[in-house]
Amino acid sequence: MKRAILLIAVAVIAAIPVTTNAWVRTYGGEFHDAGSCVQQIVDDNYLVTGFTEPLDSIFPGLPEIWLLKTDTQGDTVWTHKIEWGPLIGPLVSFLTADDGYMIFGGSNWPNIFIIRTDSAGNELWSRNYMDRLLASVQLTADGGYILGQDEDYVGFCSIMKIDSLGDSIWCKKYEFEDIRYVEETTDGGFILTGGARKDGTVWLLKVDSLGDTLWSRTYSNWEESYGNRVRQTSDGGYIVAGSCVVDQEGRLLVIKTDSTDDMKWSYVADYGSLAKCVHETEDGFFVAGRDSDAYKGLLLKFSETGGLLWEQRYGTRTDFHSMDLTNDDGVILTGSINKEGENDDVFLVKTDADGNPAVAERPVTESVKWEVVNSIGRGIVLRYANQPQGFHASVFDASGRKIDEISSTQTSGTITWPVIPTGHSPGVYFILPNLFLPQQAHKVVLVK
Numbered sequence: 001m002k003r004a005i006l007l008i009a010v011a012v013i014a015a016i017p018v019t020t021n022a023w024v025r026t027y028g029g030e031f032h033d034a035g036s037c038v039q040q041i042v043d044d045n046y047l048v049t050g051f052t053e054p055l056d057s058i059f060p061g062l063p064e065i066w067l068l069k070t071d072t073q074g075d076t077v078w079t080h081k082i083e084w085g086p087l088i089g090p091l092v093s094f095l096t097a098d099d100g101y102m103i104f105g106g107s108n109w110p111n112i113f114i115i116r117t118d119s120a121g122n123e124l125w126s127r128n129y130m131d132r133l134l135a136s137v138q139l140t141a142d143g144g145y146i147l148g149q150d151e152d153y154v155g156f157c158s159i160m161k162i163d164s165l166g167d168s169i170w171c172k173k174y175e176f177e178d179i180r181y182v183e184e185t186t187d188g189g190f191i192l193t194g195g196a197r198k199d200g201t202v203w204l205l206k207v208d209s210l211g212d213t214l215w216s217r218t219y220s221n222w223e224e225s226y227g228n229r230v231r232q233t234s235d236g237g238y239i240v241a242g243s244c245v246v247d248q249e250g251r252l253l254v255i256k257t258d259s260t261d262d263m264k265w266s267y268v269a270d271y272g273s274l275a276k277c278v279h280e281t282e283d284g285f286f287v288a289g290r291d292s293d294a295y296k297g298l299l300l301k302f303s304e305t306g307g308l309l310w311e312q313r314y315g316t317r318t319d320f321h322s323m324d325l326t327n328d329d330g331v332i333l334t335g336s337i338n339k340e341g342e343n344d345d346v347f348l349v350k351t352d353a354d355g356n357p358a359v360a361e362r363p364v365t366e367s368v369k370w371e372v373v374n375s376i377g378r379g380i381v382l383r384y385a386n387q388p389q390g391f392h393a394s395v396f397d398a399s400g401r402k403i404d405e406i407s408s409t410q411t412s413g414t415i416t417w418p419v420i421p422t423g424h425s426p427g428v429y430f431i432l433p434n435l436f437l438p439q440q441a442h443k444v445v446l447v448k
Helices: 002-014
Strands: 023-027 032-040 046-053 064-070 076-083 088-095 101-107 111-117 123-130 133-139 145-150 156-162 168-175 177-184 190-196 201-207 213-219 223-232 238-246 249-257 263-281 284-291 296-303 308-314 318-325 331-338 344-351 369-374 380-385 391-397 402-408 413-417 427-433 442-446
Touching (some): 076 111, 101 145, 201 238, 249 296, 284 331, 296 331, 318 344, 380 427
Parallel strands (some): 032 344, 133 177, 201 223
Antiparallel strands (some): 023 344, 032 046, 133 145, 145 156, 156 168, 190 223, 201 213, 223 238, 284 296, 284 318, 391 402, 427 442
């Protein structure tokens, strides 16, 4: 009976670390890795599509496609790599009806490739579209996809509609324009954005369900401006995220239009930056990209009328390439992080509705540690090192109730608990440090 009670107590202690829906994670190793696309999928887990650059692939030194599925806390569910060869442009994947994946990417022939996988990421089939350079891919209401294609070998850009099996339904070309993103609109047509090569201005193009032009509009308020992402908004208008040049410096640019393409408001950052993603929320808009001056991934929140509500920066030497809204009103973002003296890793950030990532993950190193020197006695001795904020821990009794705290302001040292030897009754206790690193509670035993 006593043994059963002890097992229950351990289970209680194991559950004490508070779960959070906001976190920061990195994934990778000694090679160059980056996340290109992230989505929350039907089981509330996350699917990251990116690449890794190993040296032992079929094409030495060339990237492999990397699929990474994580749970709601960022822990890896499974990971799968596909050797493919040279990669150019975005990598995007979508969950299929049978829980497999459709992966889209580009290579430097140029061509667009599609890879169909099973639920574990194993390749089932693939196909190529030659003389195309992928700019964007989005799922359409009929289960197919709309592809934005950058300049081909004769100088045209185009969009292509394909079905769920990757077969082309139609393709339309547009001269002298730079397509960076296309998505379906509520009327079954499509909205496109990019830049007009003729005068270097943000360009919006609205087409019908067959790609025929309904209207075209440029916004010439800024120099060398581009739209990197456009989405239809709940009022029938559009929100565009991109960049422009001010005083010879690239700046983040956001434009909101009404349903007739007239600009309602715009925002230009006053620092070097770039916007790559945008999503509408119930009370405004999230915009993500990069703070070029600070070398940090950037997330901004705007009101419906264009007021900047807040801005958050994450990590150091980081960049965001993709963002998705999550079911708890937060966002999930992916991109890359460069650790000084090392190659890039995949950077994955889950925030709450206010952009807070909770406690940022710190890399596990041998120099950050703690240990129980003696776990049985009248006093329990702990040793720790390299804690700039000092050492802090919580103490729980066998029922899982917090009964004490251990604290020191020193960077390194030893601590004896309890401070007063007779302060607590003899018995089993658990000590859990309040560190950024994942930790397990250590069982200790006080004796008379």
